[in-house]
Amino acid sequence: MRGSDGGIRPPQSPLPPAVRQLRQIRRVPNPRMSGPFDSPVRNLSVGVAYTVTVMILGMAAYMAAGWSFRDALYMVVITVYTVGFEEVRPINTPALNAITLALIVFGGTGFIFVTGAFVQFITQSQLNKVIGVKRMSSQIDQLTGHVVVCGFGRFGTVLARALRASSAAFVILEENEARATEARAQGYLCMHADATSENALIAAGVRRAHALATVLSNDALNVFITLTARALNPDLSIVARGERASTESKLLQAGADKVVLPTQIGAERIAELILYQESARIMDSLERAHGFQRVLHNFGIEVEVVTAAPQSPAVRMTVAAVERQARGAFFIVQINHRDGDVFINPPPETIIGENDGVVLIGRPNRAAILTSLFEPRQRMGPRG
Numbered sequence: 001m002r003g004s005d006g007g008i009r010p011p012q013s014p015l016p017p018a019v020r021q022l023r024q025i026r027r028v029p030n031p032r033m034s035g036p037f038d039s040p041v042r043n044l045s046v047g048v049a050y051t052v053t054v055m056i057l058g059m060a061a062y063m064a065a066g067w068s069f070r071d072a073l074y075m076v077v078i079t080v081y082t083v084g085f086e087e088v089r090p091i092n093t094p095a096l097n098a099i100t101l102a103l104i105v106f107g108g109t110g111f112i113f114v115t116g117a118f119v120q121f122i123t124q125s126q127l128n129k130v131i132g133v134k135r136m137s138s139q140i141d142q143l144t145g146h147v148v149v150c151g152f153g154r155f156g157t158v159l160a161r162a163l164r165a166s167s168a169a170f171v172i173l174e175e176n177e178a179r180a181t182e183a184r185a186q187g188y189l190c191m192h193a194d195a196t197s198e199n200a201l202i203a204a205g206v207r208r209a210h211a212l213a214t215v216l217s218n219d220a221l222n223v224f225i226t227l228t229a230r231a232l233n234p235d236l237s238i239v240a241r242g243e244r245a246s247t248e249s250k251l252l253q254a255g256a257d258k259v260v261l262p263t264q265i266g267a268e269r270i271a272e273l274i275l276y277q278e279s280a281r282i283m284d285s286l287e288r289a290h291g292f293q294r295v296l297h298n299f300g301i302e303v304e305v306v307t308a309a310p311q312s313p314a315v316r317m318t319v320a321a322v323e324r325q326a327r328g329a330f331f332i333v334q335i336n337h338r339d340g341d342v343f344i345n346p347p348p349e350t351i352i353g354e355n356d357g358v359v360l361i362g363r364p365n366r367a368a369i370l371t372s373l374f375e376p377r378q379r380m381g382p383r384g
Contacts, residue, residue: 040121047117051110055080058103065095075100080107136189140205143169143189148204150195150214150225152179152188155241155262159215160188171204196224201232211237219247223254230255303361304330304370310354311376320348322373329369330362 055076062072071088078085079100091100146169149156156172160183163170172188173195174180183190193200195214206212206229214225222240229236240256242248248259308314314322319332335343335350336357343350352358358374 040117043117044114044121047110047114051080051107051114054103054106054110058099058107061099061103062096065093065099076103076107079103080111082108082111136184136191137203140171140189140191140203143171143205144208145210146170146205146208148173148201148206148209148212148229150212150222151216152176152183152190153215153217155215155217159213160186164188171209173200173204196221196228198228198232201225201229206236207233209233209236211239213239213241215241217241217243219243219250223247223250226251226254226256301361302364303359306358306360306370306374308352308354308356308358308374309376312374314352314358314373315354317352318348319346319350319352322352323348325373326362326366326369329366330360332358332360334359 058076058079059069059072062075063069067075067089074088077083080103091097147163149159149163149170149172152160152172152174156174160170160172170189172180172183172190173193174183174190175192175194177192180190180192191200191204193203195201195216212225212229214222214229216222216225219242222242226238226240229238238256239258239260240251240254242251242259242261243263245261248261251259313325317325319335323331333345335346335352336359337343337353338355
């Protein structure tokens with residue numbers, strides 16, 4: 001190219017100087033990343049392979065000199081491992097002298113290298129473990145308003161996945177070392193500790209936490225954890241898991257705000273899928289599409305399917321009458337009659353029959369009014 005003065009200018013580079021500088025920097029290898037001894041596992045593997053190769057070559061050399069396999073193996077082992085026992089056969093020829101000297105030099109070097117790599121492997125593993133625990137403890141100490149999850153079994157795994165999806169901060173307490181390691185491998189803050197221990201709960205920041213979920217499979221342990229956590233933080237929101245229905249009252253008395261019975265919930269869900277397939281299909285599609293139930297829960301509203309049991313007050317009542325009795329605790333959005341008819345957004349004059357499925361939207365504290373309307377009346381005993 002010619003300039004305005006008629007001279008010839010060199011062609012301009014299409015890249016800015018900053019980009020050219022970055023490219024030059026990228027060409028320079030990082031000594032930390034390219035060092036030949038930066039990996040203890042690789043060092044150990046290379047050392048073992050080298051030593052085994054030297055031992056095999058030494059055995060082959062002795063056997064070529066007329067030794068038996070057993071004598072050659074014995075001589076190679078005591079030489080490489082520097083034991084210093086007496087030779088099994090006289091070393092009285094130049095060839096045997098050369099083989100033995102080479103085996104001492106190369107085999108001893110390999111053995112020393114393997115020993116150093118093994119020590120490096122153990123030391124670095126322990127250091128990483130200690131540093132990782134300290135880093136995790138530091139991260140936990142900085143948490144405020146988080147969730148403490150007690151247990152990382154089947155229930156705790158699903159719970160941790162849901163909390164991570166909602167970007168909630170949480171800490172897991174797991175007594176089983178293998179499960180704790182698995183939780184850390186998945187990127188969770190997990191302490192290998194007994195959740196029933198007061199010190200473990202304090203270390204997990206239960207006094208600064210917003211909520212605690214104890215999801216162990218042992219009801220007695222869940223009750224004990226609930227008692228301890230409630231004593232440490234009276235304002236803590238506690239959700240407890242119960243295996244038996246009889247444990248629910250004990251957990252509530254221990255201080256749990258809510259009790260989840262997975263067996264009962266699962267059985268009710270199966271009944272919904274069998275009896276009220278249309279309602280279950282609608283609820284599933286809404287939840288899969290936009291997380292409908294989760295959004296409603298954030299506003300303090302929940303969706304539920306109940307059955308109008310025979311001899312319950314709701315039977316032969318209209319939708320308007322039931323909602324009036326509920327006093328705003330819930331609203332009926334769908335009715336599934338026993339004959340298969342489905343009424344979405346039923347009119348107020350729709351009558352509820354025996355064993356009809358009722359889909360309703362209401363507040364979380366609707367349990368008492370649902371029981372009084374949809375459960376059978378208590379039979380009065382004969383008067384004397």
